[in-house]
Amino acid sequence: MTARIIDGKAIAGEIRSELALQVKQLVKEGRRPGLAVVLVGDNPASEVYVRMKKRACEEIGVYSVVHSLPAEITQEKLLDLIDELNQDPKIHGMLVQLPLPSGLDESAVISRISPEKDVDGFHPLNVGRLWIGGEGFVPCTPAGVLELVQRAEVPISGKKVVVVGRSNIVGKPVISLFLRENATVTVCHSRTENLAEECAQADILIVAVGRPHLVKKDWVKPGAVVIDVGINRVDGKLVGDVDFENVSQVAALITPVPGGVGPMTIAMLLKATVDAAARS
Ligand code: GUN
Numbered sequence: 649m650t651a652r653i654i655d656g657k658a659i660a661g662e663i664r665s666e667l668a669l670q671v672k673q674l675v676k677e678g679r680r681p682g683l684a685v686v687l688v689g690d691n692p693a694s695e696v697y698v699r700m701k702k703r704a705c706e707e708i709g710v711y712s713v714v715h716s717l718p719a720e721i722t723q724e725k726l727l728d729l730i731d732e733l734n735q736d737p738k739i740h741g742m743l744v745q746l747p748l749p750s751g752l753d754e755s756a757v758i759s760r761i762s763p764e765k766d767v768d769g770f771h772p773l774n775v776g777r778l779w780i781g782g783e784g785f786v787p788c789t790p791a792g793v794l795e796l797v798q799r800a801e802v803p804i805s806g807k808k809v810v811v812v813g814r815s816n817i818v819g820k821p822v823i824s825l826f827l828r829e830n831a832t833v834t835v836c837h838s839r840t841e842n843l844a845e846e847c848a849q850a851d852i853l854i855v856a857v858g859r860p861h862l863v864k865k866d867w868v869k870p871g872a873v874v875i876d877v878g879i880n881r882v883d884g885k886l887v888g889d890v891d892f893e894n895v896s897q898v899a900a901l902i903t904p905v906p907g908g909v910g911p912m913t914i915a916m917l918l919k920a921t922v923d924a925a926a927r928s
Contacts, residue, residue, distance in 0.1 A: 649870065651899040654800050656792075660911035663795070667915075667922050670706040674925055675709060681925030682711040683767065683917075684733045684742040688726065690717035694866040698745055704914045710921055711738060719749040726752065727760050734762040740928055741767035741921035746817075749880040755786040769821070778824050785920055790821040792912025793854060793875055794829070800901055802852065802873050805830040810850035812836045812843070812863070812889070817878055818856040825850075843867075865894040874902040877909050 666885060674681060683705055687698045690866040698714055705712035715729060726744075733742045742765045748754050757767035758766075763773040777784030797804065813819035819835065827833050837844050838857075847853055847867040855863050856877035878889030886907030896902050901910055 649898065649900075651874070651896040651902040653896075654796055654875075654901055654903045654908060656796055656903055656908040657911045658889065659799050660792075663912075663915040663919060664704070664708055667918050670710055671709040671927070674922070679925055679928060680709070680711050680738075681740050681922045682713070682736075682738045683921045684713050684715065684736070684739045686715045686717065686719060686726075686729065686742070686744040687708040688717045688744070688752065691745075691747065691749075694745045694747075701914055701917060704918055705921075707917060708753075710918060714740075721752075721926075723752055723756070726757060730757065730760045731906060734760075734765060739765065741790075741917075742922040743766055743768045743770075743917075765924065767917055767924060769920075770816070775816075775821075778821060778828075781828065785924075786825065786916075787817060787821045788915045788916040788920065789818050789909065790825050791876060791916040792909055793818075793822055793877065794825050794914065796875065796903065796909065797852065797873065798914055800873070801828065802901065804852070806832070807851040808832050808834070808849055808850045810834045810836060810847055811854045811856070812847065813856035813858075815856065815879070822854055822856070826854075857889050859889055860887050861889070861891040863890040863895060865898055868895050868898050870898045870900070871900045873907065874899045876903050876905050879905060879910060 653726045685698050702712050702714055713870045733739050744757055766774055766785050769787040774784040811819055811822050811828045814837045823833050823835050836843055844867045848869050850872055852873045854875045858878055860880040860882050876888035876890040880887050886906050
């Protein structure tokens with residue numbers, strides 16, 4: 649058996665085309681969506697992500713502004729900028745690219761963002777809304793994972809979902825999102841005993857730990873759906889947390905790296921920004 653590939657790049661492209669039409673309409677009504685991105689310091693990976701986010705905005709007609717601040721910025725000055733953006737009517741969504749340089753209080757910074765502009769869904773209020781079932785922003789990568797599974801027409805309700813990884817950005821919100829879709833969710837992490845056996849129970853296996861090729865062929869139930877959220881650089885090549893070549897011989901559906909979950913993150917960020925403008 650050879651798995652069918654879930655083409656995240658193509659699906660993200662469809663979403664961006666849908667959004668471009670919606671933006672056109674909003675612009676006609678004088679409500680062009682706007683995104684502010686705050687980048688502190690000179691983390692090269694963060695610089696790449698921020699550039700990609702800005703370009704993606706431009707492509708669909710969303711107004712965007714990047715505030716690049718030196719690593720030595722004070723906490724107070726950073727909070728002042730967030731206050732300013734909270735008040736700016738041109739800005740419907742804002743995010744502070746993580747990680748922040750040492751010396752800055754990440755949790756205080758995130759909490760300062762207006763929950764109604766928190767397109768990353770990292771503010772504690774939006775985290776709480778996700779868990780208790782209210783309306784709010786959902787973190788972009790987990791939202792992209794769910795969207796991929798749904799667009800691939802994979803049934804979720806009643807199915808066994810195993811999540812490997814428990815980060816605040818991916819693992820935890822993924823648990824919550826799939827629970828909301830009535831899956832039976834198991835969460836595994838670095839201390840889990842018999843990880844391979846836990847994974848082999850999954851109808852849908854979602855891996856987000858940042859360990860290249862961790863998940864092997866015999867960890868995967870034949871016919872399972874495998875979603876690889878990992879992005880690791882090995883010998884200059886991007887690889888996921890799943891041994892794609894071998895696992896794709898047993899899985900029914902699998903996401904590649906690159907070209908799987910990755911492109912969905914920015915598509916969902918754009919969607920959150922457009923939705924925020926539409927609500928304004
Ligand atoms: N760093 C890694 N992923 C993310 C993300 O989704 N949002 C922000 N703000 N920072 C990140």
